[in-house]
Each structure stands twice: as structure tokens, then as C-alpha cells.
Amino acid sequence: MAKKTGEKYQAIIDAAVRVIARQGYYSAQVSKIAKEAKVADGTIYLYFENKDDILISLFNEKMGQFVETNRKRISEATTIEQKLYVLIHAHLSQLSMDQDLAKVTQIELRQSSPIISEGIGNVMKQYFHLIDEVIVEGMEQGVFRSDLEVRITRKMIFGTLDEVTTSWVMKQCKYDLVSYVDSIHNLFLLGMKGKE
Amino acid sequence: MAKKTGEKYQAIIDAAVRVIARQGYYSAQVSKIAKEAKVADGTIYLYFENKDDILISLFNEKMGQFVETNRKRISEATTIEQKLYVLIHAHLSQLSMDQDLAKVTQIELRQSSPIISEGIGNVMKQYFHLIDEVIVEGMEQGVFRSDLEVRITRKMIFGTLDEVTTSWVMKQCKYDLVSYVDSIHNLFLLGMKGKE
Amino acid sequence: MAKKTGEKYQAIIDAAVRVIARQGYYSAQVSKIAKEAKVADGTIYLYFENKDDILISLFNEKMGQFVETNRKRISEATTIEQKLYVLIHAHLSQLSMDQDLAKVTQIELRQSSPIISEGIGNVMKQYFHLIDEVIVEGMEQGVFRSDLEVRITRKMIFGTLDEVTTSWVMKQCKYDLVSYVDSIHNLFLLGMKGKE
Amino acid sequence: MAKKTGEKYQAIIDAAVRVIARQGYYSAQVSKIAKEAKVADGTIYLYFENKDDILISLFNEKMGQFVETNRKRISEATTIEQKLYVLIHAHLSQLSMDQDLAKVTQIELRQSSPIISEGIGNVMKQYFHLIDEVIVEGMEQGVFRSDLEVRITRKMIFGTLDEVTTSWVMKQCKYDLVSYVDSIHNLFLLGMKGKE
DNA sequence: CATGAATGAGCATTCATTCAT
DNA sequence: TATGAATGAATGCTCATTCAT
Known part of the structure; x- marks a missing residue:
């Protein structure tokens, strides 16, 4: 279901590294990662199963x-x-x-x-x-x-x-x-x- | 304010070790620690400032x-x-x-x-x-x-x-x-x- | 952050008037206002900062x-x-x-x-x-x-x-x-x- | 049950005025009133039915x-x-x-x-x-x-x-x-x- | 593919009240 | 009378996830 390639996939991963480094995993809201990746919240779930999967x-x-x-x-x-x-x-x-x-x-x-x-x-x-x-x-x-x-x-x-x-x-x-x-x-x- | 001694203090700490070992810190609800320590939820806060303090x-x-x-x-x-x-x-x-x-x-x-x-x-x-x-x-x-x-x-x-x-x-x-x-x-x- | 317009915004305000009139401000739970407005609890916080803001x-x-x-x-x-x-x-x-x-x-x-x-x-x-x-x-x-x-x-x-x-x-x-x-x-x- | 006279009764009332004036009724904890009146928490309930009664x-x-x-x-x-x-x-x-x-x-x-x-x-x-x-x-x-x-x-x-x-x-x-x-x-x- | 508004389960913490001493 | 440690019900708010568009 989750497509593990593409430009947005990379963008989300890179955004996640930055946000998690800044806030810690539990405080890093999915919506903040989405924002940092310039992507809609829902888009995250086209590429990842869930937050842990990120x-x-x-x-x-x-x-x-x-x-x-x-x-x-x-x-x-x-x-x-x-x-x-x-x-x-x-x-x-x-x-x-x-x-x-x-x-x-x-x-x-x-x-x-x-x-x-x-x-x-x-x-x-x-x-x-x-x-x-x-x-x-x-x-x-x-x-x-x-x-x-x-x-x-x-x-x-x-x-x-x-x-x-x-x-x-x-x-x-x-x-x-x-x-x-x-x-x-x-x-x-x-x-x-x-x-x- | 939080009294850091006494039998209940120890009981809560020991309960916390068990519950956190079992569930991980973020999944370990304060109420579960209280239950494991055979103590009321509120009692936790007589001995600890907050969850982190535990x-x-x-x-x-x-x-x-x-x-x-x-x-x-x-x-x-x-x-x-x-x-x-x-x-x-x-x-x-x-x-x-x-x-x-x-x-x-x-x-x-x-x-x-x-x-x-x-x-x-x-x-x-x-x-x-x-x-x-x-x-x-x-x-x-x-x-x-x-x-x-x-x-x-x-x-x-x-x-x-x-x-x-x-x-x-x-x-x-x-x-x-x-x-x-x-x-x-x-x-x-x-x-x-x-x-x- | 809180969007102060729209049909749901009005519905919540009107629901709040009714619930607060009935129960008083402190006894009026946010969840009751949400229910009265036929909206999920979390939706309240898309339109209002917090309870006081309502x-x-x-x-x-x-x-x-x-x-x-x-x-x-x-x-x-x-x-x-x-x-x-x-x-x-x-x-x-x-x-x-x-x-x-x-x-x-x-x-x-x-x-x-x-x-x-x-x-x-x-x-x-x-x-x-x-x-x-x-x-x-x-x-x-x-x-x-x-x-x-x-x-x-x-x-x-x-x-x-x-x-x-x-x-x-x-x-x-x-x-x-x-x-x-x-x-x-x-x-x-x-x-x-x-x-x- | 509640004894509505005595020195402590007055002390509690006066303490309540000060604490409530300072914090507002809902934020004025009974324990703070007790402290201000130099009385134990439980003592309040020897003189008053409950918080509203104060x-x-x-x-x-x-x-x-x-x-x-x-x-x-x-x-x-x-x-x-x-x-x-x-x-x-x-x-x-x-x-x-x-x-x-x-x-x-x-x-x-x-x-x-x-x-x-x-x-x-x-x-x-x-x-x-x-x-x-x-x-x-x-x-x-x-x-x-x-x-x-x-x-x-x-x-x-x-x-x-x-x-x-x-x-x-x-x-x-x-x-x-x-x-x-x-x-x-x-x-x-x-x-x-x-x-x- | 992409969006983002809406959802609602979940939880730390507070505090009025009790009761054994 | 007086104490204050203990109780546990009650609730505002967050945020991962969904789904109609």
C-alpha cells in the first residue's frame, strides 16, 4: 500500500530527520513532519504505514x-x-x-x-x-x-x-x-x- | 513538595521499573504504575513531580x-x-x-x-x-x-x-x-x- | 491557527451558549459542547484555542x-x-x-x-x-x-x-x-x- | 455537623476572602485556604460542609x-x-x-x-x-x-x-x-x- | 496522486473530600 | 477537636489516522 520511492518519499524522510532531531520522536508530530516536507498530512500515509514506519x-x-x-x-x-x-x-x-x-x-x-x-x-x-x-x-x-x-x-x-x-x-x-x-x-x- | 522517601516512594519506584520494562516509558500510563504499586493515582503525585520525575x-x-x-x-x-x-x-x-x-x-x-x-x-x-x-x-x-x-x-x-x-x-x-x-x-x- | 469562521464555528458557539446556560461555565465540559454541536471533541480545537476562548x-x-x-x-x-x-x-x-x-x-x-x-x-x-x-x-x-x-x-x-x-x-x-x-x-x- | 462559630471558623473565612480575592473561586484550592488560615486541610470540614459552603x-x-x-x-x-x-x-x-x-x-x-x-x-x-x-x-x-x-x-x-x-x-x-x-x-x- | 478538515481514543494531572490516628 | 496522607473521579487537550473531495 505504501509506496516507498519517489521524490516526496525522500522529502518526507529528510524532513523527519530534521524534525525528530529537533523535537525528539514522541514530540515530533506527523503534521509537523508533513509541513517541513511541504506535503499534506494525508500524503505521509501514501508513503508510510504509520508514524513508526517513518x-x-x-x-x-x-x-x-x-x-x-x-x-x-x-x-x-x-x-x-x-x-x-x-x-x-x-x-x-x-x-x-x-x-x-x-x-x-x-x-x-x-x-x-x-x-x-x-x-x-x-x-x-x-x-x-x-x-x-x-x-x-x-x-x-x-x-x-x-x-x-x-x-x-x-x-x-x-x-x-x-x-x-x-x-x-x-x-x-x-x-x-x-x-x-x-x-x-x-x-x-x-x-x-x-x-x- | 514531593516527598522523596518512605515505603510508598520505594513501592512506586519498583512498580515503575516493572511497568516501564514491560511497556516502555511512553506506553507506561501513570495509572498503571499506581495500580502496580497498589496506590491511588493521586498518591504518585505526593512523591513525584510528574511522570518524568518518576x-x-x-x-x-x-x-x-x-x-x-x-x-x-x-x-x-x-x-x-x-x-x-x-x-x-x-x-x-x-x-x-x-x-x-x-x-x-x-x-x-x-x-x-x-x-x-x-x-x-x-x-x-x-x-x-x-x-x-x-x-x-x-x-x-x-x-x-x-x-x-x-x-x-x-x-x-x-x-x-x-x-x-x-x-x-x-x-x-x-x-x-x-x-x-x-x-x-x-x-x-x-x-x-x-x-x- | 484557530479558524474563526464557518458553519461549524457558529454551531459550536450556539451549542456553547445552550450548554453553558444550562450547566454554568465550569461545569460545561468541552465534550458536552461538542456533542451538542454535533461535532467531534477535537474539532472544537480547530476553531478555538481552548475552553476560555470559546x-x-x-x-x-x-x-x-x-x-x-x-x-x-x-x-x-x-x-x-x-x-x-x-x-x-x-x-x-x-x-x-x-x-x-x-x-x-x-x-x-x-x-x-x-x-x-x-x-x-x-x-x-x-x-x-x-x-x-x-x-x-x-x-x-x-x-x-x-x-x-x-x-x-x-x-x-x-x-x-x-x-x-x-x-x-x-x-x-x-x-x-x-x-x-x-x-x-x-x-x-x-x-x-x-x-x- | 459543621460548627459555624469559633476562632478557627473566623480565621478560615478571612483566609478564604484573601485567597479567593487573589485567585478567584475556582482556582482557590481548599488546601490553600487551609494554609492561609494556618489550619489543616481536614479542619476546614469541621466548620464547613464543603467548598461551596465556605x-x-x-x-x-x-x-x-x-x-x-x-x-x-x-x-x-x-x-x-x-x-x-x-x-x-x-x-x-x-x-x-x-x-x-x-x-x-x-x-x-x-x-x-x-x-x-x-x-x-x-x-x-x-x-x-x-x-x-x-x-x-x-x-x-x-x-x-x-x-x-x-x-x-x-x-x-x-x-x-x-x-x-x-x-x-x-x-x-x-x-x-x-x-x-x-x-x-x-x-x-x-x-x-x-x-x- | 494529493489534500487537509474532521475524528475520537487516550492520558497526565488536579483537588475536594475522607478517615485513621 | 485536629491532623494531613491518601484517595480516585473527573476533564481539557493532543495528535495519529482517515476519507470525501
């Missing part, structure tokens, strides 16, 4: 691009150390470039509506898988310790990047997020490399 | 204990490695023992209402400070690398523990969270210790 | 017509005595024709909410001004004593008409209000005319 | 004294002109001396709750009767026209005094109400005296 679609759309971009940039790196570096850099730089989106993903999407969690899960799995790939490749190449537990290591990586970003959002994005890349990379490498 | 008080009350317990247990450890171990263990074991509370802190409290963020900030700062203390002590003792950046390292630690817990909550607390302690401890130690 | 709008709408009608009828009278007569007659006859409205204006609108007082003040000023004009004209023509104090005289006129009407409303509108016109006219004329 | 009792208590004072002062006057003068003077001067009370009687008591109207009616009747007596006496003495209609004349007198006072209250009691006495007296006399 949030889910928004996340999948934006996070899908995010994952795709990260994947591509990682694949362009050669050494495993570079891949890890690029992973960190791409994560932080992408979010620091779209602060409204960062606010929405770091804060607003941490809500419990099971429907939202479900809708979101798939893309997140892809991202987790992408991180896992880097870890496994590093282990196979003997760069990372062979006894690393992939899932835990991935949670450390994602958890750290996520915490760093959330903390930056909570502090109003006042400092330069990307400047953390080197330190984080270094910290991870030490933890993941075997001792010589 | 969430904030709940967090401060529970998280205050959490931080206090962790601090105490850490102070009882002797070596710095043990302290780090206890920090991880206390974090995960405490949350894994009260799954309703874990659900609320990991999911429901990640909302953006500036009022809630503010009300929560203080206790979180204390916890961050506690982690920082361990890191700094380890550096001073020469156990951790002297070039660690405290803030980033703390974000790695907290971010990892938080991600591990959130992930566990999202998967319905189906597995044993505490079993991760050793791996995480090991991972952190490697990242934080100096290279020999 | 009362204010109602008054301005109805009292605006009242003042306009009185002004027109006075202007059609020729002698000053006739104008005074018409003023009295128009006041009493209009209110006696719409008893629900009379009840609302005489009783319900005498409340202190400063917001309501403000919203009402403007129309009342116009009416007071209309009375003043008649008094001044009579003085200029030498029909009324030249030492009349306009403001006090106007308060006598308005106060008397108001008291007569309130008293009639309080007694359930059981007698004929208009039959008082001659006596009142006579009483005023004697007080206002110069002594010979 | 308003009614307050009015009867205060207005009873008002009528009594006026009656006494009128009876001390000798000529009928003086009696009319004293009537006007006593009305305005008493209310201008207690502005809180004036606010309550002129504004807050004009509400429609039939229970309140009833409770109030009796004292008002006494006051109306007092005015009537002056009018009738004047007619019998041949000072006032023999064709005066007592009820209408009384409504003119009461209506004028009431309007003058309400208007003064609405303008924040900024000017001297008593200074109107002479003009009003003069105006009434001319209207009520026979033509020579």
Missing part, C-alpha cells in the same frame, strides 16, 4: 547508505590495519557530517517499541557482520590474536564508537569527533594484536 | 546504588588488574541480576527529553569518574600505558560494557552475561597495558 | 451583534428622548429574546479569569461608548442637565439595565422584561433632565 | 455585617435625603475599605451554581428590603414622587451602586470610590423627587 524507513534508508559507504571504503583499504582504521574513520566522519541524523540514530532510535527494534534489526545485523568480517580477516592473516572472540571484540568496537558518538551528541556536537580516530585505532590494535 | 528518580535511586556498590567492590580489590576485573564484573553482574532494571536503563533511559538527560547526568558523571579513577591509578602504577587518553579509554570501557548489556537485553537476556567478563577483561588489559 | 469568542460574537443592533436602532431615532428610550428598549428586548444568551452574559461572564476579562473588555468599551454618546448628545442639545457627569450617568444607566436583567434571569425569566422600559425611561429622564 | 458562609457572614451596618447608619439619619445619602455612602465606603471582600462580592459571587445563589439569596433580600424601606418612606413623606415604582427604583439604586463598585474593582481599585457619593446622590434625588 522512523524505521528513515533508519533503514540512512543506515543502509551508511553501511554501504563504510563497506565500500573498507574494501578499498589494503592492509588489515588500514581496514580497521577506515572502519573507525568512516563511522565517525559520516555521523559527524550529518548531526541531525546522528542525533536521531544515537538517541531517538534507542527506544523500545518492539516494532521499531524489529524493523531496525536487519540493517544493524549487516553492519555488525561488516565489522565481524574485518575482525575475522585480521585473525586469518595472523595480524590479530587467534584467540579473539569475534562477537565480544565486535561489541567492543561498535560499543566504543557508539559511546564516543553518543557522548559527542549529548555535548551538542561541540568538538571534532574525527580527531578521536587515531587514538581509538591505536587502542583497538593493541587489544586485538597478538603480543610479540 | 523516571529520573528511579534512575538516580537505582543507578546511585549501582555506582556505590561498584565503587565499594572496586575499593576492596588490591591490584589494578583486579580492580578492572571487578569493575567489569560488578557492572555486568549487577545488571544481569535485575533484568527489568537493565531493560529500563539500557533502553528507556536513552531518550532525548532534555529534562530527563539533565536529571540523569549527575549520577552518570559519578560513574564515569569512577572508571576514570581506575584508569588513572593504573597509569600511575605503570601498569597501563602512560600515553592512554583517559576519556577515550573510559568511553571504550563504558561503551563496551554498555553495548554488551544492551545487546543482551535486546536478545531477551537469554544467555549468561557474566560469562563475558574474562574475555572483556583480557581485551581491555591488552589494549591498555604497555607493550613490552 | 467563552470569549461567544461573547464577542454575540455582544458585537448586540452593540451593533443597538447602535443602529438608536441612530434611527430622532429626538434625544427617543434615543434614550430606544437604548433601554433595545437592551432589554434583545436579551429577553435570547434567554440562554442572557443567562450567559449576566451570570457566567462575570467571572474573574483575567484572560476572560481582557478578551471581553473591548466590546464592552464600545457599548459604554455608545451610551456615552447619547448622554453627551443630550447635554449638547440642552435636553439633559449640563452638569451631568457622563461616566457616572452611564454607570447608572448600564448598572440599572444590567441589574434589571440579572434579577430577571435569577428569577428564571418568569415575567416580561420589556414591560419595564417605560418606567426606567421615565426615571432616567427625570434624573438627567435639567430642573425647570 | 463561599456561602463567607458571603452571609460578611454581607450580614454589611447590611447591619448600613441599616444602623441609615436609621441614625433624620431626613429622607440624608438617609438616601447615607445608604449610598455606606455602600461605597464599606466596600472601598475592604478591597478583597469587594473583589469577592463583585466578581466571584456572580457565579451561577444554583446552590450558591440560593445560599446567598436571603441576605440579599434583606438588603433589597432595606433599600425599599427608604424609597417607601420617602414616598410616604411626599419627598419622592408618588408614582415611583419601588422595585424598579430599587434596582436603579442597587444596580448603579453595584456597577460603580464593579467598575472600580475591575480597574484595580485605583481611584477613590467614595468621591462618587455626591454625584450619585444628586442623580438619584432628581430622578426620584417629584417635579415642582
Whole structure:
């Protein structure tokens, strides 16, 4: 029923990011999103099932691009150390470039509506898988310790990047997020490399 | 005006944890919390300013204990490695023992209402400070690398523990969270210790 | 934001007069007004800011017509005595024709909410001004004593008409209000005319 | 059940006048009146049936004294002109001396709750009767026209005094109400005296 | 496809009143 | 008498969603 393409579809998604970043998901009325998208209230429902569906679609759309971009940039790196570096850099730089989106993903999407969690899960799995790939490749190449537990290591990586970003959002994005890349990379490498 | 002590105060907080864990904050009607606490609707407002205040008080009350317990247990450890171990263990074991509370802190409290963020900030700062203390002590003792950046390292630690817990909550607390302690401890130690 | 025209706007105002006359302002639930107007509760808020705004709008709408009608009828009278007569007659006859409205204006609108007082003040000023004009004209023509104090005289006129009407409303509108016109006219004329 | 005497009874009534003058009847919570009277909430209900009863009792208590004072002062006057003068003077001067009370009687008591109207009616009747007596006496003495209609004349007198006072209250009691006495007296006399 | 007026279910909060102490 | 903690009914208002045009 809901048509998930077209110029207005994009306009609504972009409007939703702005309004939700500004007001929070629960305070972001559908009518305000419609207004921001220069579209009638009813039009929203030609493209989305309901309000939750806006949030889910928004996340999948934006996070899908995010994952795709990260994947591509990682694949362009050669050494495993570079891949890890690029992973960190791409994560932080992408979010620091779209602060409204960062606010929405770091804060607003941490809500419990099971429907939202479900809708979101798939893309997140892809991202987790992408991180896992880097870890496994590093282990196979003997760069990372062979006894690393992939899932835990991935949670450390994602958890750290996520915490760093959330903390930056909570502090109003006042400092330069990307400047953390080197330190984080270094910290991870030490933890993941075997001792010589 | 709102009396923040007494048996009913506690009963309401505990009821709120259960109801919010079950339904999520926005779907948790005040009247349902009252019912769960076996108290009249109006009684809630003798102890709390408003619905937000329930969430904030709940967090401060529970998280205050959490931080206090962790601090105490850490102070009882002797070596710095043990302290780090206890920090991880206390974090995960405490949350894994009260799954309703874990659900609320990991999911429901990640909302953006500036009022809630503010009300929560203080206790979180204390916890961050506690982690920082361990890191700094380890550096001073020469156990951790002297070039660690405290803030980033703390974000790695907290971010990892938080991600591990959130992930566990999202998967319905189906597995044993505490079993991760050793791996995480090991991972952190490697990242934080100096290279020999 | 609130659209102050249209068929539903009128329907709501008329319904409000009836419900408020029946129950009093504070006991008149918005939902009852909506039901009486055959409109959904929420529709009220497309046309009015809030409950107070219904009362204010109602008054301005109805009292605006009242003042306009009185002004027109006075202007059609020729002698000053006739104008005074018409003023009295128009006041009493209009209110006696719409008893629900009379009840609302005489009783319900005498409340202190400063917001309501403000919203009402403007129309009342116009009416007071209309009375003043008649008094001044009579003085200029030498029909009324030249030492009349306009403001006090106007308060006598308005106060008397108001008291007569309130008293009639309080007694359930059981007698004929208009039959008082001659006596009142006579009483005023004697007080206002110069002594010979 | 409710004990209508005693020091606390008076304290509550006086507190009610102040609180209602300040906030209006509907916004004046019983608990605030209790606080102002330095009495527990429940104590109110040892002296009054319910909130309406406070308003009614307050009015009867205060207005009873008002009528009594006026009656006494009128009876001390000798000529009928003086009696009319004293009537006007006593009305305005008493209310201008207690502005809180004036606010309550002129504004807050004009509400429609039939229970309140009833409770109030009796004292008002006494006051109306007092005015009537002056009018009738004047007619019998041949000072006032023999064709005066007592009820209408009384409504003119009461209506004028009431309007003058309400208007003064609405303008924040900024000017001297008593200074109107002479003009009003003069105006009434001319209207009520026979033509020579 | 698009509109936006209309809908009506849903909910936090207040406050007069009670009653065990 | 006096207290004040507890009660719970009552209601204005919001806003996601629909549907006639």
C-alpha cells in the first residue's frame, strides 16, 4: 500500500530527520513532519504505514547508505590495519557530517517499541557482520590474536564508537569527533594484536 | 513538595521499573504504575513531580546504588588488574541480576527529553569518574600505558560494557552475561597495558 | 491557527451558549459542547484555542451583534428622548429574546479569569461608548442637565439595565422584561433632565 | 455537623476572602485556604460542609455585617435625603475599605451554581428590603414622587451602586470610590423627587 | 496522486473530600 | 477537636489516522 520511492518519499524522510532531531520522536508530530516536507498530512500515509514506519524507513534508508559507504571504503583499504582504521574513520566522519541524523540514530532510535527494534534489526545485523568480517580477516592473516572472540571484540568496537558518538551528541556536537580516530585505532590494535 | 522517601516512594519506584520494562516509558500510563504499586493515582503525585520525575528518580535511586556498590567492590580489590576485573564484573553482574532494571536503563533511559538527560547526568558523571579513577591509578602504577587518553579509554570501557548489556537485553537476556567478563577483561588489559 | 469562521464555528458557539446556560461555565465540559454541536471533541480545537476562548469568542460574537443592533436602532431615532428610550428598549428586548444568551452574559461572564476579562473588555468599551454618546448628545442639545457627569450617568444607566436583567434571569425569566422600559425611561429622564 | 462559630471558623473565612480575592473561586484550592488560615486541610470540614459552603458562609457572614451596618447608619439619619445619602455612602465606603471582600462580592459571587445563589439569596433580600424601606418612606413623606415604582427604583439604586463598585474593582481599585457619593446622590434625588 | 478538515481514543494531572490516628 | 496522607473521579487537550473531495 505504501509506496516507498519517489521524490516526496525522500522529502518526507529528510524532513523527519530534521524534525525528530529537533523535537525528539514522541514530540515530533506527523503534521509537523508533513509541513517541513511541504506535503499534506494525508500524503505521509501514501508513503508510510504509520508514524513508526517513518522512523524505521528513515533508519533503514540512512543506515543502509551508511553501511554501504563504510563497506565500500573498507574494501578499498589494503592492509588489515588500514581496514580497521577506515572502519573507525568512516563511522565517525559520516555521523559527524550529518548531526541531525546522528542525533536521531544515537538517541531517538534507542527506544523500545518492539516494532521499531524489529524493523531496525536487519540493517544493524549487516553492519555488525561488516565489522565481524574485518575482525575475522585480521585473525586469518595472523595480524590479530587467534584467540579473539569475534562477537565480544565486535561489541567492543561498535560499543566504543557508539559511546564516543553518543557522548559527542549529548555535548551538542561541540568538538571534532574525527580527531578521536587515531587514538581509538591505536587502542583497538593493541587489544586485538597478538603480543610479540 | 514531593516527598522523596518512605515505603510508598520505594513501592512506586519498583512498580515503575516493572511497568516501564514491560511497556516502555511512553506506553507506561501513570495509572498503571499506581495500580502496580497498589496506590491511588493521586498518591504518585505526593512523591513525584510528574511522570518524568518518576523516571529520573528511579534512575538516580537505582543507578546511585549501582555506582556505590561498584565503587565499594572496586575499593576492596588490591591490584589494578583486579580492580578492572571487578569493575567489569560488578557492572555486568549487577545488571544481569535485575533484568527489568537493565531493560529500563539500557533502553528507556536513552531518550532525548532534555529534562530527563539533565536529571540523569549527575549520577552518570559519578560513574564515569569512577572508571576514570581506575584508569588513572593504573597509569600511575605503570601498569597501563602512560600515553592512554583517559576519556577515550573510559568511553571504550563504558561503551563496551554498555553495548554488551544492551545487546543482551535486546536478545531477551537469554544467555549468561557474566560469562563475558574474562574475555572483556583480557581485551581491555591488552589494549591498555604497555607493550613490552 | 484557530479558524474563526464557518458553519461549524457558529454551531459550536450556539451549542456553547445552550450548554453553558444550562450547566454554568465550569461545569460545561468541552465534550458536552461538542456533542451538542454535533461535532467531534477535537474539532472544537480547530476553531478555538481552548475552553476560555470559546467563552470569549461567544461573547464577542454575540455582544458585537448586540452593540451593533443597538447602535443602529438608536441612530434611527430622532429626538434625544427617543434615543434614550430606544437604548433601554433595545437592551432589554434583545436579551429577553435570547434567554440562554442572557443567562450567559449576566451570570457566567462575570467571572474573574483575567484572560476572560481582557478578551471581553473591548466590546464592552464600545457599548459604554455608545451610551456615552447619547448622554453627551443630550447635554449638547440642552435636553439633559449640563452638569451631568457622563461616566457616572452611564454607570447608572448600564448598572440599572444590567441589574434589571440579572434579577430577571435569577428569577428564571418568569415575567416580561420589556414591560419595564417605560418606567426606567421615565426615571432616567427625570434624573438627567435639567430642573425647570 | 459543621460548627459555624469559633476562632478557627473566623480565621478560615478571612483566609478564604484573601485567597479567593487573589485567585478567584475556582482556582482557590481548599488546601490553600487551609494554609492561609494556618489550619489543616481536614479542619476546614469541621466548620464547613464543603467548598461551596465556605463561599456561602463567607458571603452571609460578611454581607450580614454589611447590611447591619448600613441599616444602623441609615436609621441614625433624620431626613429622607440624608438617609438616601447615607445608604449610598455606606455602600461605597464599606466596600472601598475592604478591597478583597469587594473583589469577592463583585466578581466571584456572580457565579451561577444554583446552590450558591440560593445560599446567598436571603441576605440579599434583606438588603433589597432595606433599600425599599427608604424609597417607601420617602414616598410616604411626599419627598419622592408618588408614582415611583419601588422595585424598579430599587434596582436603579442597587444596580448603579453595584456597577460603580464593579467598575472600580475591575480597574484595580485605583481611584477613590467614595468621591462618587455626591454625584450619585444628586442623580438619584432628581430622578426620584417629584417635579415642582 | 494529493489534500487537509474532521475524528475520537487516550492520558497526565488536579483537588475536594475522607478517615485513621 | 485536629491532623494531613491518601484517595480516585473527573476533564481539557493532543495528535495519529482517515476519507470525501
